[in-house]
Amino acid sequence: xxxxxxxxxxxxxxxxxxxxxxxxxxxxxxxxxxxxxxxxxxxxxxxxx
Amino acid sequence: xxxxxxxxxxxxxxxxxxxxxxxxxxxxxxxxxxxxxxxxxxxxxxxxxxxxxxxxxxxxxxxxxxxxxxxxxxxxxxxxxxxxxxxxxxxxxxxxxxxxxxxxxxxxxxxxxxxxxxxxxxxxxxxxxxxxxxxxxxxxxxxxxxxxxxxxxxxxxxxxxxxxxxxxxxxxxxxxxxxxxxxxxxxxxxxxxxxxxxxxxxxxxxxxxxxxxxxxxxxxxxxxxxxxxxxxxx
Numbered sequence: 001x002x003x004x005x006x007x008x009x010x011x012x013x014x015x016x017x018x019x020x021x022x023x024x025x026x027x028x029x030x031x032x033x034x035x036x037x038x039x040x041x042x043x044x045x046x047x048x049x
Numbered sequence: 050x051x052x053x054x055x056x057x058x059x060x061x062x063x064x065x066x067x068x069x070x071x072x073x074x075x076x077x078x079x080x081x082x083x084x085x086x087x088x089x090x091x092x093x094x095x096x097x098x099x100x101x102x103x104x105x106x107x108x109x110x111x112x113x114x115x116x117x118x119x120x121x122x123x124x125x126x127x128x129x130x131x132x133x134x135x136x137x138x139x140x141x142x143x144x145x146x147x148x149x150x151x152x153x154x155x156x157x158x159x160x161x162x163x164x165x166x167x168x169x170x171x172x173x174x175x176x177x178x179x180x181x182x183x184x185x186x187x188x189x190x191x192x193x194x195x196x197x198x199x200x201x202x203x204x205x206x207x208x209x210x211x212x213x214x215x216x217x218x219x220x221x222x223x224x225x226x227x228x229x230x231x232x233x234x235x236x237x238x239x240x241x242x243x244x245x246x247x248x249x250x251x252x253x254x255x256x257x258x259x260x261x262x263x264x265x266x267x268x269x270x271x272x273x274x275x276x277x278x279x280x281x282x283x
Binding site for chain 2: 023041
């Protein structure tokens with residue numbers, strides 16, 4: 001286990017902005033693609049994606 | 050001989066449609082499970098890096114995304130070439146279905162690279178051979194999508210896009226070997242097929258799990274998208 005507390009985990013040894021900025025934007029971009037795909041699938045055919 | 054017949058059977062969009070749905074569902078679930086395992090290993094098992102501290106944890110998305118950005122392009126260009134050579138509708142549709150996901154991973158590789166470059170190099174961006182050729186890859190994906198969107202006739206759009214995709218494939222070895230051919234700020238490969246990885250085992254495991262998750266994600270997303278393209282066109 002690397003982290004003593006949640007605040008240590010979020011701080012990432014002082015690199016929190018860079019690490020969470022990377023993971024946050026990656027997660028958001030992938031979520032956006034999945035949302036766009038689900039919407040396109042609903043419009044093009046009835047079955048769920 | 051029977052195997053050959055089966056392949057041509059699935060080359061028809063109508064027969065491929067339900068198969069793609071089944072494969073996509075399995076891959077969505079596999080990608081989610083592998084990503085959860087990869088993130089667990091990446092944040093809770095892999096140790097702090099001696100030189101870079103916690104900033105190195107960006108590696109678990111940066112390297113797999115960069116691998117996928119190149120790999121998806123090669124697969125896209127291969128489908129485009131098959132579509133151009135044999136005039137098969139489904140091949141061209143697969144190329145179109147892969148482009149947005151490839152562009153997504155290229156964007157993620159560039160974005161996470163910038164946020165990793167700032168604390169380690171002191172700059173978000175430098176015009177180094179690796180970074181510049183990866184940026185060109187993003188423009189190739191966006192150019193392919195824009196070109197296809199600009200042409201109304203889908204068969205003509207397929208052929209024009211295929212030409213662009215095939216010409217652009219020369220950029221992929223340039224990205225891959227850029228760190229050897231030029232004196233770049235970007236470091237060389239830590240992982241290669243010919244020797245043991247130069248990193249801790251847990252770091253390597255986390256990276257491979259995330260790479261497999263991105264791999265399955267790409268299959269799931271492109272097959273889901275090709276089903277939309279089939280339904281819209283046929």
